[in-house]
Amino acid sequence: MQISFSPTFATSPTSLLLPFNVLLFSVLVLLLFRQRHHPSKAKRLPPGSMGWPYIGETLKLYTQNPNSFFSTRRKRYGDIFKTHILGCPCVMISSPEVAKVVLVSQAHLFKPTYPPSKEKMIGPEALFFHQGAYHSMLKKLVQASFLPCVIKESVPEIEGIVLKFLPSWENNTVNTLQEMKKYAFDVAIYSAFGDNMEVEVKGIKCLYQRLEKGYNSMPLDFPGTPFHQAMKARKLLTETLRRLILKRRESGKHGGGLLGMLLRAKDHKLNGLSDSQIGDNIIGVIFAAHDTTASVLTWVIKYLHDNAHVMEAVTREQEEIQRIRTKDNNRGLMWEDTRHMPLTSKVIQETLRSASILSFTFREAVQDVEFQGYLIPKGWKVLPLFRSIHHSAEFYPQPEKFDPTRFEVPPRPNTYMPFGNGVHSCPGSELAKLEMRILLHHLTTTYRWKVVGGEEDGIQYGPFPVPKRGLPIRVHQRKKT
Numbered sequence: 247m248q249i250s251f252s253p254t255f256a257t258s259p260t261s262l263l264l265p266f267n268v269l270l271f272s273v274l275v276l277l278l279f280r281q282r283h284h285p286s287k288a289k290r291l292p293p294g295s296m297g298w299p300y301i302g303e304t305l306k307l308y309t310q311n312p313n314s315f316f317s318t319r320r321k322r323y324g325d326i327f328k329t330h331i332l333g334c335p336c337v338m339i340s341s342p343e344v345a346k347v348v349l350v351s352q353a354h355l356f357k358p359t360y361p362p363s364k365e366k367m368i369g370p371e372a373l374f375f376h377q378g379a380y381h382s383m384l385k386k387l388v389q390a391s392f393l394p395c396v397i398k399e400s401v402p403e404i405e406g407i408v409l410k411f412l413p414s415w416e417n418n419t420v421n422t423l424q425e426m427k428k429y430a431f432d433v434a435i436y437s438a439f440g441d442n443m444e445v446e447v448k449g450i451k452c453l454y455q456r457l458e459k460g461y462n463s464m465p466l467d468f469p470g471t472p473f474h475q476a477m478k479a480r481k482l483l484t485e486t487l488r489r490l491i492l493k494r495r496e497s498g499k500h501g502g503g504l505l506g507m508l509l510r511a512k513d514h515k516l517n518g519l520s521d522s523q524i525g526d527n528i529i530g531v532i533f534a535a536h537d538t539t540a541s542v543l544t545w546v547i548k549y550l551h552d553n554a555h556v557m558e559a560v561t562r563e564q565e566e567i568q569r570i571r572t573k574d575n576n577r578g579l580m581w582e583d584t585r586h587m588p589l590t591s592k593v594i595q596e597t598l599r600s601a602s603i604l605s606f607t608f609r610e611a612v613q614d615v616e617f618q619g620y621l622i623p624k625g626w627k628v629l630p631l632f633r634s635i636h637h638s639a640e641f642y643p644q645p646e647k648f649d650p651t652r653f654e655v656p657p658r659p660n661t662y663m664p665f666g667n668g669v670h671s672c673p674g675s676e677l678a679k680l681e682m683r684i685l686l687h688h689l690t691t692t693y694r695w696k697v698v699g700g701e702e703d704g705i706q707y708g709p710f711p712v713p714k715r716g717l718p719i720r721v722h723q724r725k726k727t
Protein backbone atom coordinates (compact mmCIF):
# COMPACT_ATOMS: atom_id res chain seq x y z
CA MET A 247 0.00 0.00 0.00
CA GLN A 248 2.28 1.92 -0.55
CA ILE A 249 0.33 3.53 -0.83
CA SER A 250 2.04 4.36 -2.47
CA PHE A 251 2.46 1.81 -0.71
CA SER A 252 4.99 2.06 -3.31
CA PRO A 253 6.65 4.88 -4.99
CA THR A 254 4.60 4.07 -7.93
CA PHE A 255 1.83 5.35 -6.03
CA ALA A 256 2.64 8.71 -7.18
CA THR A 257 2.58 8.21 -10.88
CA SER A 258 2.46 5.46 -13.40
CA PRO A 259 5.77 4.50 -14.89
CA THR A 260 4.39 4.59 -18.41
CA SER A 261 3.55 8.23 -18.06
CA LEU A 262 7.13 8.79 -17.02
CA LEU A 263 8.35 7.55 -20.31
CA LEU A 264 7.03 10.57 -22.15
CA PRO A 265 9.38 13.53 -21.94
CA PHE A 266 6.52 16.00 -21.75
CA ASN A 267 5.02 14.22 -18.83
CA VAL A 268 8.37 14.09 -17.18
CA LEU A 269 8.66 17.82 -17.35
CA LEU A 270 5.13 18.42 -16.17
CA PHE A 271 5.51 15.86 -13.50
CA SER A 272 8.72 17.28 -12.16
CA VAL A 273 7.22 20.74 -11.96
CA LEU A 274 4.30 19.32 -10.08
CA VAL A 275 6.45 17.41 -7.75
CA LEU A 276 8.46 20.53 -7.18
CA LEU A 277 5.30 22.33 -6.13
CA LEU A 278 4.02 19.47 -4.02
CA PHE A 279 7.13 18.53 -2.19
CA ARG A 280 9.22 21.68 -1.89
CA GLN A 281 11.91 21.00 0.59
CA ARG A 282 11.02 23.00 3.62
CA HIS A 283 14.21 22.63 5.50
CA HIS A 284 17.88 22.96 4.79
CA PRO A 285 20.29 20.65 6.52
CA SER A 286 22.96 22.15 8.68
CA LYS A 287 26.27 21.85 6.90
CA ALA A 288 28.20 20.66 9.92
CA LYS A 289 27.07 17.07 10.14
CA ARG A 290 27.66 14.47 7.51
CA LEU A 291 24.88 13.41 5.17
CA PRO A 292 24.84 9.81 3.99
CA PRO A 293 26.82 9.09 0.79
CA GLY A 294 25.09 8.86 -2.58
CA SER A 295 24.19 10.67 -5.77
CA MET A 296 21.23 13.03 -5.89
CA GLY A 297 20.82 12.62 -9.67
CA TRP A 298 19.38 15.46 -11.71
CA PRO A 299 17.59 17.99 -9.59
CA TYR A 300 13.88 17.27 -9.13
CA ILE A 301 13.66 14.42 -11.55
CA GLY A 302 16.43 12.96 -9.49
CA GLU A 303 16.85 9.29 -9.96
CA THR A 304 13.17 8.61 -10.39
CA LEU A 305 13.51 7.76 -14.05
CA LYS A 306 16.23 5.28 -13.35
CA LEU A 307 14.20 3.69 -10.61
CA TYR A 308 11.21 3.14 -12.85
CA THR A 309 13.01 2.10 -15.98
CA GLN A 310 15.65 -0.19 -14.56
CA ASN A 311 15.00 -3.56 -13.10
CA PRO A 312 14.23 -2.64 -9.48
CA ASN A 313 16.80 -5.11 -8.20
CA SER A 314 19.65 -3.55 -10.12
CA PHE A 315 18.76 0.01 -9.10
CA PHE A 316 19.17 -0.86 -5.44
CA SER A 317 22.01 -3.32 -5.75
CA THR A 318 24.34 -1.07 -7.76
CA ARG A 319 23.88 1.71 -5.23
CA ARG A 320 24.23 -0.57 -2.29
CA LYS A 321 27.51 -1.86 -3.67
CA ARG A 322 28.78 1.64 -4.27
CA TYR A 323 27.66 3.35 -1.07
CA GLY A 324 26.73 0.74 1.51
CA ASP A 325 23.58 0.16 3.54
CA ILE A 326 22.59 3.80 3.86
CA PHE A 327 22.69 6.13 0.88
CA LYS A 328 20.98 9.29 -0.25
CA THR A 329 19.20 9.92 -3.52
CA HIS A 330 16.35 11.94 -4.99
CA ILE A 331 13.05 10.31 -5.82
CA LEU A 332 9.94 12.13 -7.00
CA GLY A 333 11.55 15.42 -6.14
CA CYS A 334 12.32 14.53 -2.54
CA PRO A 335 15.71 14.08 -1.00
CA CYS A 336 15.68 10.55 0.36
CA VAL A 337 17.80 8.25 2.42
CA MET A 338 17.55 4.62 1.42
CA ILE A 339 18.20 1.90 3.91
CA SER A 340 19.06 -1.68 3.15
CA SER A 341 20.28 -3.00 6.47
CA PRO A 342 17.74 -4.98 8.53
CA GLU A 343 18.93 -3.44 11.80
CA VAL A 344 18.69 0.12 10.51
CA ALA A 345 15.29 -0.56 8.92
CA LYS A 346 14.15 -1.78 12.32
CA VAL A 347 15.25 1.47 13.93
CA VAL A 348 13.16 3.45 11.43
CA LEU A 349 10.07 1.22 11.51
CA VAL A 350 10.07 -0.04 15.07
CA SER A 351 12.38 1.30 17.76
CA GLN A 352 12.51 4.97 16.66
CA ALA A 353 9.23 4.90 14.72
CA HIS A 354 8.07 8.11 16.41
CA LEU A 355 10.86 10.03 14.63
CA PHE A 356 9.77 8.79 11.21
CA LYS A 357 6.19 9.46 10.20
CA PRO A 358 4.43 7.86 7.25
CA THR A 359 4.26 10.12 4.23
CA TYR A 360 2.23 9.98 1.05
CA PRO A 361 1.71 12.32 -1.85
CA PRO A 362 -1.19 14.69 -1.05
CA SER A 363 -3.13 13.38 -4.05
CA LYS A 364 -3.23 9.90 -2.50
CA GLU A 365 -4.52 11.29 0.73
CA LYS A 366 -7.29 13.06 -1.15
CA MET A 367 -8.28 9.95 -3.07
CA ILE A 368 -8.23 7.51 -0.20
CA GLY A 369 -9.44 9.94 2.44
CA PRO A 370 -7.34 11.90 4.93
CA GLU A 371 -8.71 10.12 8.00
CA ALA A 372 -7.52 6.67 6.88
CA LEU A 373 -5.12 5.13 9.36
CA PHE A 374 -2.00 4.97 7.22
CA PHE A 375 -1.64 8.74 7.15
CA HIS A 376 -1.53 9.02 10.94
CA GLN A 377 0.75 8.53 13.91
CA GLY A 378 0.17 8.38 17.63
CA ALA A 379 -3.12 7.93 19.47
CA TYR A 380 -5.50 8.24 16.50
CA HIS A 381 -3.48 5.73 14.52
CA SER A 382 -3.23 3.19 17.30
CA MET A 383 -6.94 3.42 18.14
CA LEU A 384 -7.85 2.69 14.51
CA LYS A 385 -5.15 0.11 14.07
CA LYS A 386 -6.54 -1.92 16.97
CA LEU A 387 -10.00 -1.86 15.39
CA VAL A 388 -8.78 -2.85 11.94
CA GLN A 389 -6.55 -5.57 13.36
CA ALA A 390 -9.44 -6.94 15.41
CA SER A 391 -11.43 -7.29 12.22
CA PHE A 392 -8.73 -9.39 10.52
CA LEU A 393 -7.67 -11.68 13.34
CA PRO A 394 -7.54 -15.39 12.52
CA CYS A 395 -10.57 -16.03 14.78
CA VAL A 396 -12.57 -13.56 12.68
CA ILE A 397 -11.39 -14.39 9.17
CA LYS A 398 -11.79 -18.13 9.74
CA GLU A 399 -15.52 -17.53 9.41
CA SER A 400 -15.03 -16.28 5.87
CA VAL A 401 -13.46 -19.45 4.43
CA PRO A 402 -16.73 -20.68 2.84
CA GLU A 403 -17.42 -17.25 1.35
CA ILE A 404 -13.91 -16.92 -0.09
CA GLU A 405 -14.05 -20.46 -1.45
CA GLY A 406 -17.40 -19.61 -3.03
CA ILE A 407 -15.83 -16.64 -4.82
CA VAL A 408 -13.04 -18.89 -6.16
CA LEU A 409 -15.45 -21.58 -7.34
CA LYS A 410 -17.50 -18.95 -9.15
CA PHE A 411 -14.74 -17.60 -11.37
CA LEU A 412 -12.33 -20.51 -11.71
CA PRO A 413 -14.42 -22.69 -14.08
CA SER A 414 -14.63 -19.77 -16.52
CA TRP A 415 -10.87 -20.08 -17.03
CA GLU A 416 -11.09 -23.57 -18.52
CA ASN A 417 -10.03 -23.71 -22.17
CA ASN A 418 -9.66 -19.95 -22.16
CA THR A 419 -6.86 -17.44 -22.20
CA VAL A 420 -7.13 -15.13 -19.22
CA ASN A 421 -5.14 -12.18 -17.97
CA THR A 422 -3.92 -13.39 -14.60
CA LEU A 423 -3.51 -9.96 -13.05
CA GLN A 424 -6.99 -8.82 -14.12
CA GLU A 425 -8.59 -12.01 -12.80
CA MET A 426 -6.71 -11.75 -9.52
CA LYS A 427 -7.75 -8.13 -9.15
CA LYS A 428 -11.39 -9.18 -9.43
CA TYR A 429 -10.86 -11.94 -6.88
CA ALA A 430 -9.00 -9.78 -4.36
CA PHE A 431 -11.56 -7.02 -4.84
CA ASP A 432 -14.51 -9.32 -4.13
CA VAL A 433 -12.79 -10.61 -1.00
CA ALA A 434 -11.98 -7.06 0.11
CA ILE A 435 -15.59 -5.96 -0.38
CA TYR A 436 -16.79 -8.96 1.57
CA SER A 437 -14.35 -8.22 4.42
CA ALA A 438 -15.39 -4.59 4.45
CA PHE A 439 -19.16 -5.05 4.48
CA GLY A 440 -19.89 -8.65 5.48
CA ASP A 441 -22.51 -10.68 3.70
CA ASN A 442 -25.43 -8.32 3.94
CA MET A 443 -25.28 -7.05 0.39
CA GLU A 444 -27.18 -3.79 0.72
CA VAL A 445 -27.91 -1.93 -2.52
CA GLU A 446 -25.41 0.69 -1.41
CA VAL A 447 -22.62 -1.89 -1.53
CA LYS A 448 -23.26 -2.43 -5.24
CA GLY A 449 -22.99 1.32 -5.78
CA ILE A 450 -19.80 1.44 -3.73
CA LYS A 451 -18.26 -1.32 -5.87
CA CYS A 452 -18.95 0.60 -9.09
CA LEU A 453 -17.77 3.91 -7.70
CA TYR A 454 -14.62 2.36 -6.29
CA GLN A 455 -13.76 1.03 -9.72
CA ARG A 456 -14.14 4.53 -11.13
CA LEU A 457 -11.96 5.92 -8.35
CA GLU A 458 -9.32 3.32 -9.05
CA LYS A 459 -8.82 4.43 -12.63
CA GLY A 460 -7.35 7.65 -11.31
CA TYR A 461 -5.15 6.25 -8.56
CA ASN A 462 -2.02 6.21 -10.59
CA SER A 463 -2.71 9.19 -12.79
CA MET A 464 -1.03 12.52 -12.48
CA PRO A 465 -2.69 14.65 -9.85
CA LEU A 466 -4.04 17.29 -12.25
CA ASP A 467 -7.47 18.31 -11.08
CA PHE A 468 -9.31 19.86 -14.02
CA PRO A 469 -12.26 18.59 -16.04
CA GLY A 470 -11.43 15.63 -18.25
CA THR A 471 -8.35 14.35 -16.45
CA PRO A 472 -8.44 10.86 -14.93
CA PHE A 473 -7.58 12.41 -11.58
CA HIS A 474 -10.59 14.72 -11.79
CA GLN A 475 -12.87 11.79 -12.68
CA ALA A 476 -11.48 9.87 -9.75
CA MET A 477 -12.10 12.75 -7.36
CA LYS A 478 -15.68 12.97 -8.62
CA ALA A 479 -16.12 9.26 -7.92
CA ARG A 480 -14.57 9.78 -4.48
CA LYS A 481 -17.19 12.43 -3.60
CA LEU A 482 -20.00 10.12 -4.66
CA LEU A 483 -18.40 7.34 -2.63
CA THR A 484 -18.47 9.55 0.45
CA GLU A 485 -22.19 10.15 -0.07
CA THR A 486 -23.02 6.50 -0.69
CA LEU A 487 -20.97 5.37 2.31
CA ARG A 488 -22.74 7.96 4.44
CA ARG A 489 -26.14 6.60 3.36
CA LEU A 490 -25.07 3.06 4.16
CA ILE A 491 -23.68 4.10 7.54
CA LEU A 492 -26.90 5.94 8.38
CA LYS A 493 -28.99 2.94 7.38
CA ARG A 494 -26.94 0.60 9.56
CA ARG A 495 -26.90 3.02 12.49
CA GLU A 496 -30.69 3.44 12.31
CA SER A 497 -31.41 -0.26 12.00
CA GLY A 498 -29.60 -0.77 15.32
CA LYS A 499 -27.81 -3.75 13.78
CA HIS A 500 -24.36 -2.65 12.82
CA GLY A 501 -23.91 -5.58 10.49
CA GLY A 502 -20.85 -7.53 9.51
CA GLY A 503 -17.42 -6.85 8.15
CA LEU A 504 -15.04 -4.10 9.08
CA LEU A 505 -17.91 -1.62 8.74
CA GLY A 506 -19.83 -3.39 11.51
CA MET A 507 -16.73 -3.35 13.69
CA LEU A 508 -16.12 0.37 13.13
CA LEU A 509 -19.78 1.23 13.76
CA ARG A 510 -19.69 -0.56 17.12
CA ALA A 511 -16.44 1.09 18.19
CA LYS A 512 -16.54 3.45 21.15
CA ASP A 513 -13.64 5.16 22.85
CA HIS A 514 -13.30 5.27 26.65
CA LYS A 515 -15.55 8.34 26.73
CA LEU A 516 -18.06 6.34 24.71
CA ASN A 517 -17.74 8.47 21.62
CA GLY A 518 -18.18 6.62 18.36
CA LEU A 519 -16.27 7.22 15.15
CA SER A 520 -17.55 9.87 12.76
CA ASP A 521 -18.96 8.95 9.35
CA SER A 522 -15.90 10.27 7.57
CA GLN A 523 -13.50 8.42 9.85
CA ILE A 524 -15.38 5.22 9.09
CA GLY A 525 -15.70 5.94 5.37
CA ASP A 526 -12.05 6.84 4.84
CA ASN A 527 -10.89 3.72 6.62
CA ILE A 528 -13.21 1.46 4.66
CA ILE A 529 -11.88 2.89 1.40
CA GLY A 530 -8.36 2.67 2.79
CA VAL A 531 -8.63 -1.00 3.61
CA ILE A 532 -10.17 -1.89 0.26
CA PHE A 533 -7.36 -0.01 -1.37
CA ALA A 534 -4.66 -1.71 0.72
CA ALA A 535 -6.12 -5.16 0.27
CA HIS A 536 -6.68 -5.15 -3.43
CA ASP A 537 -3.80 -4.61 -5.86
CA THR A 538 -1.30 -5.91 -3.32
CA THR A 539 -2.90 -9.33 -3.00
CA ALA A 540 -3.66 -9.50 -6.74
CA SER A 541 -0.04 -8.77 -7.65
CA VAL A 542 1.35 -11.39 -5.29
CA LEU A 543 -1.14 -13.97 -6.61
CA THR A 544 -0.02 -13.21 -10.15
CA TRP A 545 3.56 -13.99 -9.12
CA VAL A 546 2.51 -17.24 -7.46
CA ILE A 547 0.91 -18.36 -10.72
CA LYS A 548 4.10 -17.49 -12.60
CA TYR A 549 6.48 -19.17 -10.17
CA LEU A 550 4.42 -22.36 -10.15
CA HIS A 551 4.35 -22.33 -13.94
CA ASP A 552 8.11 -21.84 -14.14
CA ASN A 553 8.96 -24.44 -11.47
CA ALA A 554 7.29 -27.70 -12.48
CA HIS A 555 8.62 -29.69 -9.53
CA VAL A 556 7.22 -27.15 -7.06
CA MET A 557 3.88 -27.24 -8.88
CA GLU A 558 3.75 -31.03 -8.59
CA ALA A 559 4.72 -31.02 -4.92
CA VAL A 560 2.09 -28.38 -4.09
CA THR A 561 -0.47 -30.39 -6.04
CA ARG A 562 0.32 -33.51 -4.02
CA GLU A 563 -0.13 -31.58 -0.80
CA GLN A 564 -3.45 -30.17 -1.99
CA GLU A 565 -4.67 -33.50 -3.34
CA GLU A 566 -4.28 -34.99 0.09
CA ILE A 567 -6.57 -32.31 1.50
CA GLN A 568 -8.96 -32.85 -1.38
CA ARG A 569 -9.04 -36.57 -0.64
CA ILE A 570 -10.02 -35.89 2.98
CA ARG A 571 -12.71 -33.43 1.90
CA THR A 572 -14.17 -35.89 -0.57
CA LYS A 573 -14.29 -38.69 1.98
CA ASP A 574 -15.91 -36.33 4.46
CA ASN A 575 -19.17 -35.94 2.52
CA ASN A 576 -17.51 -33.85 -0.15
CA ARG A 577 -17.35 -30.93 2.23
CA GLY A 578 -15.85 -27.56 1.39
CA LEU A 579 -12.48 -26.31 2.57
CA MET A 580 -12.27 -25.56 6.25
CA TRP A 581 -10.03 -23.19 8.17
CA GLU A 582 -8.18 -26.17 9.66
CA ASP A 583 -7.32 -27.41 6.15
CA THR A 584 -5.75 -24.06 5.36
CA ARG A 585 -3.60 -24.39 8.50
CA HIS A 586 -2.11 -27.64 7.24
CA MET A 587 -0.48 -26.63 3.98
CA PRO A 588 3.20 -26.47 4.93
CA LEU A 589 4.62 -26.53 1.42
CA THR A 590 1.97 -24.24 -0.06
CA SER A 591 2.68 -21.81 2.77
CA LYS A 592 6.40 -21.85 1.98
CA VAL A 593 5.64 -21.22 -1.68
CA ILE A 594 3.63 -18.17 -0.62
CA GLN A 595 6.41 -17.01 1.72
CA GLU A 596 9.01 -17.39 -1.00
CA THR A 597 6.78 -15.58 -3.50
CA LEU A 598 6.40 -12.67 -1.09
CA ARG A 599 10.18 -12.52 -0.70
CA SER A 600 11.10 -12.96 -4.29
CA ALA A 601 8.48 -10.63 -5.77
CA SER A 602 8.76 -8.05 -2.93
CA ILE A 603 5.91 -6.13 -4.50
CA LEU A 604 6.32 -3.36 -1.95
CA SER A 605 9.93 -2.70 -2.83
CA PHE A 606 10.11 -0.15 -0.07
CA THR A 607 8.00 2.16 2.02
CA PHE A 608 8.22 5.87 2.74
CA ARG A 609 8.77 7.60 6.03
CA GLU A 610 9.71 11.21 6.74
CA ALA A 611 12.06 12.45 9.47
CA VAL A 612 9.95 14.60 11.82
CA GLN A 613 13.09 16.36 13.10
CA ASP A 614 16.83 16.32 12.36
CA VAL A 615 17.84 12.81 13.31
CA GLU A 616 21.36 11.59 13.96
CA PHE A 617 21.62 8.11 12.91
CA GLN A 618 24.44 5.60 12.37
CA GLY A 619 26.90 8.50 12.32
CA TYR A 620 24.91 10.42 9.70
CA LEU A 621 22.53 13.33 9.79
CA ILE A 622 19.07 12.85 8.35
CA PRO A 623 17.64 16.35 8.04
CA LYS A 624 14.06 17.06 9.07
CA GLY A 625 11.68 16.60 6.15
CA TRP A 626 13.86 14.11 4.29
CA LYS A 627 12.22 10.90 3.24
CA VAL A 628 13.59 7.68 4.64
CA LEU A 629 12.98 4.51 2.67
CA PRO A 630 13.53 1.08 4.18
CA LEU A 631 14.28 -1.07 1.11
CA PHE A 632 12.41 -4.30 1.70
CA ARG A 633 13.41 -5.63 -1.69
CA SER A 634 17.14 -5.11 -1.15
CA ILE A 635 16.98 -6.92 2.15
CA HIS A 636 14.93 -9.76 0.63
CA HIS A 637 17.42 -10.03 -2.23
CA SER A 638 20.60 -9.86 -0.23
CA ALA A 639 22.78 -12.93 -0.69
CA GLU A 640 23.89 -12.51 2.90
CA PHE A 641 20.43 -13.41 4.21
CA TYR A 642 19.06 -15.38 1.26
CA PRO A 643 21.76 -17.39 -0.56
CA GLN A 644 21.20 -17.37 -4.33
CA PRO A 645 18.55 -14.71 -3.88
CA GLU A 646 17.37 -14.82 -7.50
CA LYS A 647 16.47 -18.47 -7.23
CA PHE A 648 12.85 -19.35 -6.41
CA ASP A 649 13.32 -21.83 -3.62
CA PRO A 650 10.51 -22.38 -1.10
CA THR A 651 12.66 -24.82 0.88
CA ARG A 652 14.77 -21.92 2.13
CA PHE A 653 11.92 -21.23 4.56
CA GLU A 654 12.39 -24.60 6.23
CA VAL A 655 14.60 -22.54 8.54
CA PRO A 656 12.99 -19.33 9.78
CA PRO A 657 14.57 -16.17 8.34
CA ARG A 658 16.92 -14.12 10.52
CA PRO A 659 15.16 -11.46 12.62
CA ASN A 660 14.16 -8.35 10.65
CA THR A 661 15.25 -9.75 7.30
CA TYR A 662 11.74 -10.75 6.18
CA MET A 663 9.29 -7.88 5.88
CA PRO A 664 6.81 -8.46 3.05
CA PHE A 665 4.13 -7.05 5.37
CA GLY A 666 6.32 -4.32 6.84
CA ASN A 667 7.36 -4.06 10.47
CA GLY A 668 6.39 -2.09 13.56
CA VAL A 669 3.33 0.04 14.24
CA HIS A 670 2.34 0.41 10.59
CA SER A 671 2.80 -3.22 9.59
CA CYS A 672 0.06 -4.88 7.62
CA PRO A 673 -3.08 -5.92 9.52
CA GLY A 674 -4.29 -7.92 6.49
CA SER A 675 -1.43 -10.40 6.18
CA GLU A 676 -3.40 -13.40 7.42
CA LEU A 677 -6.31 -12.63 5.12
CA ALA A 678 -3.99 -12.24 2.14
CA LYS A 679 -2.36 -15.60 2.84
CA LEU A 680 -5.73 -17.27 3.37
CA GLU A 681 -6.96 -16.02 -0.01
CA MET A 682 -3.87 -17.44 -1.66
CA ARG A 683 -4.16 -20.83 0.02
CA ILE A 684 -7.82 -21.23 -0.90
CA LEU A 685 -7.20 -20.34 -4.52
CA LEU A 686 -4.15 -22.61 -4.79
CA HIS A 687 -6.11 -25.55 -3.41
CA HIS A 688 -8.59 -25.51 -6.27
CA LEU A 689 -6.25 -24.25 -8.94
CA THR A 690 -3.47 -26.79 -8.54
CA THR A 691 -5.75 -29.80 -8.08
CA THR A 692 -7.89 -29.00 -11.13
CA TYR A 693 -5.94 -27.00 -13.72
CA ARG A 694 -2.66 -26.43 -15.47
CA TRP A 695 -1.64 -23.29 -17.35
CA LYS A 696 0.78 -22.07 -19.99
CA VAL A 697 2.02 -18.54 -20.26
CA VAL A 698 0.83 -17.09 -23.58
CA GLY A 699 3.10 -15.12 -25.88
CA GLY A 700 6.56 -16.21 -24.94
CA GLU A 701 8.15 -17.02 -21.66
CA GLU A 702 10.72 -14.29 -21.54
CA ASP A 703 10.76 -12.61 -18.19
CA GLY A 704 9.85 -8.99 -17.90
CA ILE A 705 8.29 -6.76 -15.33
CA GLN A 706 5.66 -4.09 -15.59
CA TYR A 707 4.25 -1.86 -12.90
CA GLY A 708 0.56 -1.85 -12.30
CA PRO A 709 1.32 -0.11 -9.89
CA PHE A 710 3.20 -2.91 -8.20
CA PRO A 711 5.75 -4.94 -10.12
CA VAL A 712 4.00 -7.81 -11.91
CA PRO A 713 5.00 -10.10 -14.78
CA LYS A 714 4.80 -8.48 -18.17
CA ARG A 715 1.33 -7.84 -19.63
CA GLY A 716 -0.23 -9.11 -16.43
CA LEU A 717 0.72 -12.71 -17.28
CA PRO A 718 -1.78 -13.94 -19.88
CA ILE A 719 -2.23 -17.69 -19.44
CA ARG A 720 -4.02 -20.47 -21.29
CA VAL A 721 -5.76 -22.79 -18.85
CA HIS A 722 -6.79 -26.43 -19.26
CA GLN A 723 -7.91 -29.28 -17.05
CA ARG A 724 -5.11 -31.20 -15.40
CA LYS A 725 -4.70 -34.77 -16.53
CA LYS A 726 -5.04 -36.69 -13.27
CA THR A 727 -2.35 -39.30 -12.79
Ligand code: HEM
Nearest residue numbers: 374534535538539542607664665666670671672673674678
Ligand atom coordinates in the same frame (compact mmCIF):
# COMPACT_ATOMS: atom_id res chain seq x y z
C1 HEM B 1 -0.10 -9.86 -0.14
C2 HEM B 1 -0.81 -8.78 0.07
C3 HEM B 1 -0.34 -7.63 0.93
C4 HEM B 1 0.91 -7.12 1.09
C5 HEM B 1 2.20 -7.57 0.42
C6 HEM B 1 0.79 -6.03 2.04
C7 HEM B 1 1.86 -5.28 2.50
C8 HEM B 1 1.76 -4.25 3.41
C9 HEM B 1 2.88 -3.51 3.94
C10 HEM B 1 4.35 -3.76 3.61
C11 HEM B 1 2.39 -2.57 4.77
C12 HEM B 1 3.20 -1.57 5.59
C13 HEM B 1 3.39 -0.30 4.84
C14 HEM B 1 4.28 0.66 5.59
O1 HEM B 1 4.89 0.32 6.61
O2 HEM B 1 4.40 1.79 5.12
C15 HEM B 1 0.96 -2.71 4.77
C16 HEM B 1 0.09 -1.91 5.49
C17 HEM B 1 -1.27 -2.07 5.49
N1 HEM B 1 -1.99 -3.10 4.91
FE1 HEM B 1 -1.25 -4.58 3.77
N2 HEM B 1 -0.51 -5.90 2.43
C18 HEM B 1 -1.24 -6.87 1.77
C19 HEM B 1 -2.58 -7.13 1.90
C20 HEM B 1 -3.43 -6.43 2.72
C21 HEM B 1 -4.81 -6.78 2.96
C22 HEM B 1 -5.54 -8.01 2.41
C23 HEM B 1 -5.31 -5.83 3.77
C24 HEM B 1 -6.72 -5.80 4.31
C25 HEM B 1 -6.99 -5.73 5.55
C26 HEM B 1 -4.25 -4.87 4.06
C27 HEM B 1 -4.36 -3.73 4.84
C28 HEM B 1 -3.32 -2.91 5.19
C29 HEM B 1 -3.49 -1.69 5.97
C30 HEM B 1 -4.80 -1.12 6.48
C31 HEM B 1 -2.19 -1.16 6.16
C32 HEM B 1 -1.82 0.13 6.91
C33 HEM B 1 -1.46 -0.19 8.32
C34 HEM B 1 -0.98 1.02 9.10
O3 HEM B 1 -0.63 2.06 8.53
O4 HEM B 1 -0.98 0.90 10.33
N3 HEM B 1 -3.12 -5.28 3.41
N4 HEM B 1 0.58 -3.75 3.93
Ligand SMILES: *[C@@H]1O[C@H](CO)[C@@H](O)[C@H](O)[C@H]1NC(C)=O
Nearest residue numbers: 413414415416417418722723
Ligand atom coordinates in the same frame (compact mmCIF):
# COMPACT_ATOMS: atom_id res chain seq x y z
C1 LIG C 1 -12.04 -28.15 -22.71
O1 LIG C 1 -11.40 -28.86 -23.75
C2 LIG C 1 -11.32 -30.27 -23.51
C3 LIG C 1 -10.49 -30.91 -24.63
O2 LIG C 1 -10.81 -30.36 -25.85
C4 LIG C 1 -12.72 -30.85 -23.41
O3 LIG C 1 -12.66 -32.24 -23.14
C5 LIG C 1 -13.48 -30.15 -22.29
O4 LIG C 1 -14.81 -30.59 -22.21
C6 LIG C 1 -13.45 -28.63 -22.49
N1 LIG C 1 -14.04 -28.00 -21.32
C7 LIG C 1 -14.96 -27.04 -21.39
C8 LIG C 1 -15.48 -26.50 -20.09
O5 LIG C 1 -15.36 -26.59 -22.45
